[in-house]
Each structure stands twice: as C-alpha cells, then as structure tokens.
Amino acid sequence: MSSIPQPVPPSWKDLGKSSNDLLGKDFPIFGTSLEVKTKTPNGVTFKVAGSRDAKSNAIAGDLEGKYVDPKNGLTFTQTWTTTNILRAQVELDNQVAQGLKLDLNTSLxxxxxxxxxxxxxxxxxxxVHTRAALDFFKGPTFTADAVLGRDGFLLGGEASYDVTEGQIKRYAAALGYSAPDYAVTFHGLGNLSTYSAGYYHRVSRDVEAGARAVYDTKAATGGVSLEVGTKVYLDPTAFWKAKINSAGVLVLGYTQSLRPGVKSSFGLAIDTQKINDATAATAAHKIGAHFVFEG
Incomplete structure (x- = not known):
C-alpha cells in the first residue's frame, strides 16, 4: 500500500503565519503610508513606498526595482531608501537543483x-523545508533552520553559530499542527526563554479567528500576554478586523478594494484603560491609514 504524498511544509519563519497575519496585518495605526506599484512591458516592477510616523512626524520612503526572468529562475531586486541605504538581492531558483533556491542579500x-x-x-x-544562511560581516554567523512535516504535524528548529567565537549564539524550536481550516503552533524562542502559542481557525467562508499567548521568563512583570482577534469579510472587496490584548488595547482595521489595483486600509487603536483619562488619551490612542496603487 503506497503512502500518501506529503506536501512541502512551511518555512521556519512561516510557522504560525496564519495567526500572525491575522493579528499583525491590516492594522495601520502608526501613521499614514502610501505604496505605488507599476510594471513595465519588459517585466521590470517598480515600487515606491512612503510613510509618515504619527508620533514623530518623520517621513521615510524607498524606491524598489525588481527584474524577474522566469525562464532562468533569476530575480534581481535593487532598493534605495531615503536614509541613503542601498540594498541589492539576487535570487536563483530551481537552477542548480530542483527545490534549491540561492540568494545573496547585500546592503550599503x-x-x-x-x-x-x-x-x-x-x-x-x-x-522537509530547510534553510542555511551565512552572514559575512556579523561574526561571521552561520544560521540554519529546518521544518519537518507529516500528516499535518510540524516540527521545526533553528540555531545560529558564531564562527569567530566558536559557539552557538541562538537557538529555538517549534511544534505545530496544520489542517485546512485551523492551525496550532507552539514556539520556544530566545534560547527557550520565551514561549508562545498561536491558534488560527477559519470559522466559515466569511469569518476567521485567532489567538496568541506569549510568556517571557525574563520579563520583570511576569505572567502571560494574550491577544485575540477576528476577521470578517463583508464582500469580496472589503473586510473588518478587530483584536484586543491583555493590556486592554483594542485595535480595529478596515480594508476596502476600491477598484482593481487600488486598495485602502484604515486603523484605530484604543487603550480601553485610558478612555476617561484626557491627559493620556492623546498618546495612548492611535490612528492611521495605508493606500496601495498598483498598475
């Protein structure tokens, strides 16, 4: 009897992605940001992104150009930021061996x-999904991670080794289970000093729910921080999101696709413990917006 083919598991950084995206994305509460994407006939994609921080009024932005050659599995990305940082990335996918991707990230x-x-x-x-990274100028440091998956069960680990000092500087582990409509992930991070658990559930076609709990053994306050959230689709072009944490901060988000290639998102954060405190309310509550134009 032949065994059931196993899918490729998520990468180490994508373990718990469903709950992380639910609780972390589409909440633009720290200011106003704009993203413009265009694509030329020869396949070069340009992206201009800018943001204004609501607290400091600082404006930051970057210009990105990306060229993709699908035939040869080559991708080249160049970025220039307003802080005068130059970044370049070269990716080569499925050329040396099937399933192998090589990339070099540089910044100056x-x-x-x-x-x-x-x-x-x-x-x-x-x-199986594995990754190895060598940071040439920090250490140099060699980092490796791997995720094994079978029948929905996931087991992952990561370790970082300082070549100069000859010792392991960081390690972490994770265990999870992923099904079509729900996923559960447990992480032990920071040399197993911080533990987190994430849960995601697609309740129905229009409703998603999730939660995340974090326990930091080195935190002075102690206890477990908890965050729960939900996402409700109003129609194929719009959805609401809401989350609240154990500190009493309620965050709301609304995203609307105005037309193909044009999307707007709005966010509002309210510290429910300081609603009646007029002095602290201004600093505690946050509001923001994000706009995307893609051509």
Missing part, C-alpha cells in the same frame, strides 16, 4: 561605510 550605507552581506540557501521537498 555610503555615509558611514556600513555594509552587510548574507548568503542564503533554501531547499524544500515533500515533508
């Missing part, structure tokens, strides 16, 4: 002469 800050270069190798096949 000319004013300070600061530079960085990280080489990544990702290999994925049914039931």
């Amino acid at each position: 800050l000319p004013e300070k002469g600061t530079k960085a270069a990280v080489f990544n190798a990702t290999y994925k096949q049914p039931a």
Whole structure:
C-alpha cells in the first residue's frame, strides 16, 4: 500500500503565519503610508513606498526595482531608501537543483561605510523545508533552520553559530499542527526563554479567528500576554478586523478594494484603560491609514 504524498511544509519563519497575519496585518495605526506599484512591458516592477510616523512626524520612503526572468529562475531586486541605504538581492531558483533556491542579500550605507552581506540557501521537498544562511560581516554567523512535516504535524528548529567565537549564539524550536481550516503552533524562542502559542481557525467562508499567548521568563512583570482577534469579510472587496490584548488595547482595521489595483486600509487603536483619562488619551490612542496603487 503506497503512502500518501506529503506536501512541502512551511518555512521556519512561516510557522504560525496564519495567526500572525491575522493579528499583525491590516492594522495601520502608526501613521499614514502610501505604496505605488507599476510594471513595465519588459517585466521590470517598480515600487515606491512612503510613510509618515504619527508620533514623530518623520517621513521615510524607498524606491524598489525588481527584474524577474522566469525562464532562468533569476530575480534581481535593487532598493534605495531615503536614509541613503542601498540594498541589492539576487535570487536563483530551481537552477542548480530542483527545490534549491540561492540568494545573496547585500546592503550599503555610503555615509558611514556600513555594509552587510548574507548568503542564503533554501531547499524544500515533500515533508522537509530547510534553510542555511551565512552572514559575512556579523561574526561571521552561520544560521540554519529546518521544518519537518507529516500528516499535518510540524516540527521545526533553528540555531545560529558564531564562527569567530566558536559557539552557538541562538537557538529555538517549534511544534505545530496544520489542517485546512485551523492551525496550532507552539514556539520556544530566545534560547527557550520565551514561549508562545498561536491558534488560527477559519470559522466559515466569511469569518476567521485567532489567538496568541506569549510568556517571557525574563520579563520583570511576569505572567502571560494574550491577544485575540477576528476577521470578517463583508464582500469580496472589503473586510473588518478587530483584536484586543491583555493590556486592554483594542485595535480595529478596515480594508476596502476600491477598484482593481487600488486598495485602502484604515486603523484605530484604543487603550480601553485610558478612555476617561484626557491627559493620556492623546498618546495612548492611535490612528492611521495605508493606500496601495498598483498598475
């Protein structure tokens, strides 16, 4: 009797992605941001992104150009930020071996002469997803992670090794289960000093729910921080999101696709413990918006 083919499990960084996206995305509460994407006939994509921080009024932005050659599995991305940081990324996918992706990330800050270069190798096949990264200028540091999956069960781990000092600087582990309509993930991070649990459930076609609990053994306050949220689709072009945490902060988000290629999102955060405190209300409550134009 032949065994059931196993799917490729998510990468280490994507373990718990469903609950993380539900509780972390589409809540633009820290100011106003704008994103414009265009694509030329020869396949070059340009993206201009800018944001204004509501607290400091600081404006930041970046210009990104990306060229994709699907035939040869090559992707080249160049980014220039308003802080004068130059970034470049070269990706080569499924060319050396099936399931193997190689990429090199570099960055340069000319004013300070600061530079960085990280080489990544990702290999994925049914039931296994691994990655290795070498940071040439920090350490150098070698980082490796792997996720194994079978019948919905997921087991992952990560470790970072400082080549110069000859010792492991960071390690973490995770365990999870993923089904079509729900997922549960447990993480032990920061050398197993911080523990988190995430839960995601697609209740129906129009409703999603999730929760996340975090326990930091080194935190002075102690206890477990908890966050629960939901997402409700009004129609194929609009949805509401809401979440609240154990500190009493309620966050609301609304996203609307105005037309193909045009999307707007609005966010509002309310500290429910300071609603009646007029002095602290201004600093405690936040509001923001995000707009995307894609052509």
